[in-house]
Amino acid sequence: QVQLVESGGGVVQPGRSLRLSCAASGFTFSSYGMHWVRQAPGKGLEWVAVISYDGSNKYYADSVKGRFTISRDNSKNTLYLQMNSLRAEDTAVYYCAKDWVAWGQGTLVTVSS
Amino acid sequence: QSVLTQPPSASGTPGQRVTISCSGSSSNIGSNYVYWYQQLPGTAPKLLIYRNNQRPSGVPDRFSGSKSGTSASLAISGLRSEDEADYYCAAWDDSLRGVFGTGTKVTVL
Numbered sequence: 001q002v003q004l005v006e007s008g009g010g011v012v013q014p015g016r017s018l019r020l021s022c023a024a025s026g027f028t029f030s031s032y033g034m035h036w037v038r039q040a041p042g043k044g045l046e047w048v049a050v051i052s053y054d055g056s057n058k059y060y061a062d063s064v065k066g067r068f069t070i071s072r073d074n075s076k077n078t079l080y081l082q083m084n085s086l087r088a089e090d091t092a093v094y095y096c097a098k099d100w101v102a103w104g105q106g107t108l109v110t111v112s113s
Numbered sequence: 114q115s116v117l118t119q120p121p122s123a124s125g126t127p128g129q130r131v132t133i134s135c136s137g138s139s140s141n142i143g144s145n146y147v148y149w150y151q152q153l154p155g156t157a158p159k160l161l162i163y164r165n166n167q168r169p170s171g172v173p174d175r176f177s178g179s180k181s182g183t184s185a186s187l188a189i190s191g192l193r194s195e196d197e198a199d200y201y202c203a204a205w206d207d208s209l210r211g212v213f214g215t216g217t218k219v220t221v222l
Contacts (some may be wrong), residue, residue: 035211045150045158045201047211059209095157100148100203100211101169103157 002026002102006094009107012086022079022096022104030054030074032099036081038092039106048094049081064090086111116141117202117214124220125192133217135185135202141212145205147185149178152199161200162187189219197221 008020022034036048049060049070058070069082079096086109093106118136125131135147147165150158160169162178165185175196177188185204189196202214 037211037213044216045152045203045213047203047213050211061210100146101160101163103160105157 002098004096004098004102004104006096006104006107009094009109011110011112013113014087014111016086017082017084018086018109020081020083020094020096020107020109022081024077024079024096024098027098029072029077034070034072034079035097035100036070036079037095037097037103038090038109039095040089040092043092046092051079083109088112116206116212117204119200119202119214119217121215122218122220124222126222127192127194129192130188130190131192131196131219132189133187133200133202133219135187135214137183137185137204137212139183140208141183141204141206142180142185143183144207147178147180148203149176149185149187150201150203151196152201154198158201192221194221 003025005023012018033052035050038046038048051058051070055072067085071080088111091111093108095103095106097103123131149162151161152158161176165180166178175191179186200217206212
C-alpha cells in the first residue's frame, strides 16, 4: 500500500531555513508527480508546489515562489522541500501527496522567534 | 489563497442527503479534474472522490461527486455521525498551480 512519511519539521526562527523530506513506498515513485500542500493552524488547505515524475518541471504557489524549492531523488524514493527565508505565515502542517490521491500524515513547521 | 469557493458550513440529520458545492472557473474546474477530500479533526485529508466522480476503493457509495461547467458538487446520502468533518475540493489550474476550495464544515444534527 502507498505510504508517505514526512519529516524535518520543527521550530525555526524567521529568516532561517528548513528542509522537509517525504519518504515514499508502496508504489513506483519515479512514475508520479508529487505535491506539497500545507495547512496553517485552524485554516484551510493551501497548495505549495508540484514536481513532475522526473523532476524536469516544477511549479510553485506565488506565496512561496523564490523562497521554496521542491526536488526529488528517485533513487531514494524521496521528495524534498527546501524552505528558505521563512516567515511567520509559513507556520503550518506540511503534507506531501502522490499526485492528488494519497497523502502523508504531515509534519509541523513553526516559524517563531 | 483559495480560488475555489465552497459554503462554509452544511448540516443535516442522520439519514438525510447533504450537498456541498465548489465553484471555480474555466481555468480550473472547467478544464481539469476535481478531487474531494474529507478531513477529520487532527488528521490528514483523505481522498473521497477523484477525477470528478470516481470513488477510491473503501469509500462508501454514500459519497458521490459530479461536475458541470465550472462547478462541482459532493453529495453525501444517508448522512451518518461519522461524516462530521471538513470537506475540501481541489483542482489543477491552467495557470500552473494547484487550487483548493475554501472548505465546508459538515455538522450532523
